Amino acid sequence: MKIGIISDSHDDIDNVKNAIKIFNSNNVDYVFHAGDYVFPGIVLEFGNLNNDIKLVGVLGNNDGERVGIANSFNSISGDLKWDFGEYEIEDLLIGIYHGTNSILTNSLMLGNRYDILIYGHTHKKDTRKIQNTQIFNPGSAHKKLQKDNSKYGASVIIYDIRQKKWEFFGLNK
DSSP states (O other): OEEEEEOOOTTOHHHHHHHHHHHHHTTOSEEEEOSOOOSHHHHHHGGGSOTTOEEEEOOOTTOOOHHHHHHHHHHTTOEEOTTEEEEEETTEEEEEEOOOSHHHHHHHHHSOOOSEEEEOSSOSEEEEEETTEEEEEEOOSSTTTOOSOOTTOSEEEEEETTTTEEEEEEOOO
């Protein structure tokens, strides 16, 4: 079972299309988006995921068109969790939060409630384990907003939850 992780796409339609190709070609089962779509049309692009891939997402601080984004999620049968969400897959509890409030983000990281915690907002890649919680921030999916200078630039993560292995995939072509 594989999950795709993306955040902070900020209406970069080209990189979202690249991410969808990566998710489809790697046969992920779910895609988790940690917010900052910016406009509802970005969510509609995720309708191009393979039919068996489920989109799960939360809103970020730059998602002003909340109703439009919610309607887009509904139209592609996605699962919008609004500001914070929990999702269970194969007895693993996944928390997903954009990360706008750093105190709350840190509390979620240290709370040892989740097997997996997904967040965004910082535009910085983060993969670490605190106690029993595997933490993921894929960085920004927007080509101009990625804050670290790793070889991947804008990126997504694919995590194999059975093998407990992850990989970053660069989006900039």
